[in-house]
Amino acid sequence: MEATPSFHAPFLHRPSAGTTPFKGFAVVVSLLSLVALIVHHLPDTPSAALKPTPMQPRGVAEGVSAKSNPSLLNQPPFNWTNAMFSWQRSAYHFQPEKNWMNDPNGPLYHKGWYHLFYQYNPYLAIWGNITWGHAVSRDLIHWLYLPLAMVPDRWYDIYGVWSGSATFLPDGQILMLYTGKTNESVQVQNLAYPANLSDPLLLHWLKYPGNPVLVPPPGIQPDDFRDPTTAWLGPDGTWRLTLGSKFDTTLGISLVYQTKNFRDYELLDGVLHAVPGTGMWECVDFYPVAINGSVALDTSALGPGIKHVLKASLDDTKVDHYAIGSYDPVTDKWTPDNPEEDVGIGLKVDYGRYYASKTFFDQHKQRRVLWGWINETDTETADLQKGWASLQTIPRTVLYDNKTGTNILQWPVEEVESLRMNSTMFKEVLVEPGSVVPLDIGTATQLDIVAEFEIEPLDISSTTNQVLDCGGGAVDRSTYGPYGLLVIADASLSELTPIYFRPLNASDGSLETYFCTDTTRSSKASDVFKQVYGGKVPVLDDEKYNMRVLVDHSIVESFAQGGRTVVSSRIYPTEAIYGAARLFLFNNASGVNVKATLTIWEMNSAFIRRFPFEGDDSV
Template identity: 70%
Template sequence: MVGPLYYMGWYHLFYQYNPDSSVWGNITWGHAVSKDLIHWLYLPLAMVPDRWFDIGGVWTGSATLLPDGRIVMLYTGDMANSVQVQNLAYPANLSDPLLLDWVKYPDNPVIVPPAGIGYDEFRDPTTAWIGPNGTWRLLIGTKVNSTGMALIYETTNFTTYEAAPGVLHAVNGTGMWECVDFYPVSTNSSEGLETSVVGPGVKHVLKASLDDLKMDYYAIGTYDPVSDTWTPDDPEADVGIGLLVDYGRYYASKTFFDQNTGRRILWGWINETDTDYDDLAKGWASVQTIPRVVTFDNKTGSNILEWPVEEVESLRLDSTEFDDILVEAGSVVALNISSATQLDISVEFEIEGSDALEALEVPEAIIECATTQNRSTLGPFGLLVLADESLSELTPIYFHIAKSTNGSLTTLFCADETRSSKASEIFKKVYGGPVPVLNDEKFTMRLLVDHSIIESFAQGGRTVITSRVYPTEAIYGAAKLFLFNNATGVNVTASLEIWQMNSAFIHPFPLEELGGGRFSQK
């Protein structure tokens, strides 16, 4: 996936499977434009595999906006025999606000796999940043044996490159790193940082998509721009063995810096849970998440926060509030709202009784998300979304508090998709992971619910889960919303604000309004 650019509006390049190809899997670049990150208009294909250096597919890449206003794009081209190389492209006409036409550099490829790296294990260049010696740096993901790593390349002109000695970072046993991302975050401000920023009050996030697991892992650490190395703050939570960007059906994420609003914005890919046959029948597969703002969590100091961009609130319609709803142990409470298929939900839970956390007596040897039938003194408790009246279909989003054998408490944030659909060929799983809940905090979550997608954010975005579900009964007017508490020993209270959400009305751009939709090329 290619990071968006702010250029007279939001402009997003993305790779896609070409349904018009005789071979399913031929990858092209589509693109779309928006003025608010929510209402997108599709544009014609940006780049297709039509040259010897990308005949097998135009793969993941990243844009860099240069100080003089030029835009350069590096992308992975799939050559014959699955050889992966890095290619350069740039807009044909910078005065075209839609950037409809792209030129591939005639002397591509500009970077080829180095010695010792597999020809099919060298891909996905990042956005470039400026180093202390004035040269630009970028990363490319790869592996050596089972060690995943990010290689560094330097350039002054984006047409010639030199490999830096060593690697930025490597983690044994994590396998192939693809769609690598690397960016700074401020430790004392909620403002985003431009990609080249270093210095006091700055940490760097290193993220890799693990090809073996199809999960996006990240870690926070310190970047040394002189030695071009990055060191994780917590080696036990290194890339690939620690935190996930999203614990659900999510992959190939990419951030970019929006210089107009001072935000770092994250895009992610929601891959499918239905069959390839279904995807072929409908002619498309997979969607993008709602864009998210990324900041450093100053309260914990150990994770990032992800939160939906404020522009999504432009879709809000009528709202309904529920205050201090009692949800007794072992109960389900229906919430009376007009429609439950397009919602923005904010909810706070509070456990009754100040000594409730100490009442958890039975330790669990393995602390992980399980189905909602796995009950304990303190839960699970949460929401049932995309549920039908009889609860024959439902997707619980919930907190589960567990005590480990050493006596410590862990709060898990989970999504149970095992009963989300009666369709037999849908992939269903329980997703989730730990979420820090500080002593002065209530249990909070925000859910963006669509007809087949739920994006769930716990504790301000410390832990995030994306669910891709296909209900057969809980659809349209039959979809309902419930609170539930499967605890065996305590009651909880819940306060909610629920907004009905409008459609984003995504459709093709009316190119005829631009006199055919092509700007003259210089």
């Protein structure tokens, strides 16, 4: 199909009505060591003797959480309508029927069903009353809501059933370790397991009578000890797990425990890893990747040809960082390949609005699958009005990028392609400097876009003093960019969200490329956060620039160069909604033409709903 160029003046700078939500953090202090500690808490009874603990009524909530949206002070409230709120709700991303959701917890595959547990407030669309929500799917896309899995009903989790992870034992047993906040506001680790392992839906969970199984060791503050990982089996036959903490205020650390029975634990010498200046680590993830880049590995995989990814969610900045390195299973220490890109100071899992991610090994399809939480960027007042807040990303596969050797590759699971409907193709569309080209595709609110860009040969012999980042957004022109897509835009371009590449000359004469999302003009509303997201993306000499973009109403997920760099964002347009939403190509470079080849699919809804239990007339 042909696209007709529409020549406009290059994007002009317009001051954003939004504000920047997070501040950077400074690197301070030097690495400190921790004393080896041993913690024993539980009676020495065999695993088979674990007895059921009947559930009690839920506990009370306490206070507010930093996971809640920051206040948008001094911003006049926008007059949102129910139609606008209805449009914002996603069609094929997972989110509960109503109320608040945050971290993904304990994802797993069991007897034909994928399970997702998640932090959930059953009562309001703001953080609090944290329980474990539960949903199942045959394909990671079409989800069915189940009853709550765990509620805060014990002294050791009365102030919240917080995040945790699942571990499969060799005999098929499933153990869930999770953080609870006690009646004295201490973070402790607890054990739970299915009441009936033969139940494919895993409807009922039992809490171990000996909980908590771990308490904060000496030197760790009672509120800095949380989010245990999936355990891995060491070469000595004992299990290890790590969890997040901090020491001396700013030293982010991951503690390592070993256990033979998941009741008695030993805190190993030192830490798995620590990075000064990164603050509290939470939702730590630790998993192996094959350096051939072609297969995923079980969490316990060790040996030659394997590296390990260490990821931490930084509580101070609400950003997920990762690094690739080497794990020594004898000393239980992890070392980054590149100390300059260590955890918290280098690569991000996602350069947008994304947090608390967690992977699991899908034994059904032999792949590692990544979940991540996408928070709102509007106000809590608006969330209470619409009755819901937050969603999860489309699950992503994770592999090691053996072409660069420096990063992971994230890609939407193949099952999302089952939602593709009508497709439209555009081949080698010329986009001249300063032009915007409309793409006639009809409805543009639920899309899967695959785009490839060719630019004229670049003369990078002359360097410039340009800042090497996403700049001031799509209005910030340079010789070679930005160029890309305008999603969820209205016909007059008064609201739009650019997804773009920005190639720049580095001081050494090389070319660096940044992949970015600019939400500063995504909405006319003043009471939403609007900023420019993005990061550097490696583009090899024999590669064309390519991106994939999933558009689903108020959520946009963008993947560059096969998933080397990913940016997720939330947008809240007031006019570019329903039939008014359009899609455009743009080129804001000052010196090069761009040719774009695209395939665009309209996406169906995933029709997420309650599980159809027999006799349930509410379904």
